[in-house]
Amino acid sequence: MRENNTLKGNATATKITDKASALGWNDVLENDGAEYTVLPEGEYRFQVVGFERGSFPGSDKMCACNKAQLKLQIISGQGTVIVYDDLILHKKMEWRLSSFFRSIGQKKKGERITMNWNTVPGSEGYAYIVVNKYTDKNGNVRQNNKVGKYLDYDIGKMLSEDEFDDIPEDISDLFD
Numbered sequence: 001m002r003e004n005n006t007l008k009g010n011a012t013a014t015k016i017t018d019k020a021s022a023l024g025w026n027d028v029l030e031n032d033g034a035e036y037t038v039l040p041e042g043e044y045r046f047q048v049v050g051f052e053r054g055s056f057p058g059s060d061k062m063c064a065c066n067k068a069q070l071k072l073q074i075i076s077g078q079g080t081v082i083v084y085d086d087l088i089l090h091k092k093m094e095w096r097l098s099s100f101f102r103s104i105g106q107k108k109k110g111e112r113i114t115m116n117w118n119t120v121p122g123s124e125g126y127a128y129i130v131v132n133k134y135t136d137k138n139g140n141v142r143q144n145n146k147v148g149k150y151l152d153y154d155i156g157k158m159l160s161e162d163e164f165d166d167i168p169e170d171i172s173d174l175f176d
Contacts, residue, residue: 036144037078037079038081038144039074039076039078039129041128041130041131041148042128043126043128043129044076044127045074045075045124045125045126045157046072046073046126046127047072047122047124048071048104048121048124049072049073050069050070050071050121051070051117051120051121052068052069053066053067055067056086056088061092062088062093063090065090066088066089067089068089068117070085070120072084072085072147074145083127083129083145085146085147097115099150100150101113101115102152103127103151103153104120104124104125105123105153105155106123109152125153126150126151126153126154126157127148127150127151128149129145130145130146130147130148131145
């Protein structure tokens with residue numbers, strides 16, 4: 001079970017806990033499980049609705065280190081989809097961390113920044129989402145979505161049509 005802690009606006013950080021998930025022998029069942037939508041490959045706008053600090057146990061190629069566990073919500077014509085993505089805090093993965101922070105507008109290409117994880121929940125950006133095919137533990141072939149790559153922040157994409165119409169033609173008026 002996931003316990004939600006509100007951080008910023010409607011964004012939440014999720015903390016995994018199982019204390020309240022045990023069922024009694026005579027408990028009532030009502031949750032049939034959600035239908036899972038798999039989006040076709042493409043560019044999608046996302047919002048970070050969950051963030052946890054975690055640990056990467058290490059592998060043959062990388063030592064144990066911290067990782068950010070992200071829960072991204074994508075709302076599309078096919079429905080709302082949650083995509084989970086782990087960002088490993090290791091020098092070998094610095095390019096992916098930079099890509100993520102550029103996608104949410106916190107970094108520009110070539111710029112040095114200190115990662116500000118407190119502002120990640122509620123952030124919005126664009127990512128190229130791919131279809132991931134895998135075999136589950138029962139041998140069934142399944143599909144889900146994964147982040148193929150994060151796309152650089154583009155204010156024009158981030159504004160809705162109504163907001164875009166409110167931008168003055170001569171933006172120099174904004175600085176007077």
